[in-house]
Amino acid sequence: MMNSTTLRAASLALIQLLSTLIATQAFNPLPPPTIHPIRPHLHTHTPKSIISTPPTTTTRLASTSQEDTSILDTLTTGYQTFQTARSQGYNFKQSVAIAIAGQYDERAVQSKIQSHIDSAPCVLFTWEASPACKSAIRYLDVAGAKYKVVRLDDPWSEGNPMRAELGKRVGRSSVPCIFIGGEYVGGFDAGVDKESPGILEMAFRGTLRERLAEAGAL
Secondary structure: OOOHHHHHHHHHHHHHHHHHHHHOOOOOOOOOOEEEEOOOOOOOOOOOEEEEOOOOHHHHHHHHHHHHHHHHHHHHHHHHHHHHHHHOOOOHHHHHHHHHHOOOOHHHHHHHHHHHHHOOOEEEEEOOOOHHHHHHHHHHHHHOOOOEEEEOOOOHHHHHHHHHHHHHHHOOOOOOEEEEOOEEEEOOOOOOEOOEOOHHHHHHHOOHHHHHHHHOOO
């Protein structure tokens, strides 16, 4: 029997996967049947109505059945991936990130991430709509920093695997994920330890501009 934590994790993972499928128009519901009234003829009984369906009903039903099977397979695979990640010791959020990412070439994604990190003195992995990401960019602009933004939501199919691997690498799956001089410094207002507390705390400490200058980002 699943405990409450596992059940909650499974539910969220399935909801996230289902939301992704809906967003990509995985569902293709059947159109409503068309009702055609029959004009009564002389000497007939009470008028009746007949229901006609589109000529492609059989094809659509077969297609919908296949889509339902595909959706079920995706949800099942996602849940199994989530369970595997949890059994490997990853926390709830990281396990969800891994489940959402689906199947991918880990080495190829890790190499791609490293290429981004090496391509600029300051690199931010972001979601465009994230308030924390917007705040981080605003703070770096105020500091006069030169930085590179790598969006993990454009497209999601490439960003989700990178987010999963970034989480494994730094111990935190939240965005933004910021690197200065090739080293992880946290997100905007949080991180994983004193060495990577996030750029907000670094700014308060007076170390942000120093780190940016050392990396050649000013």
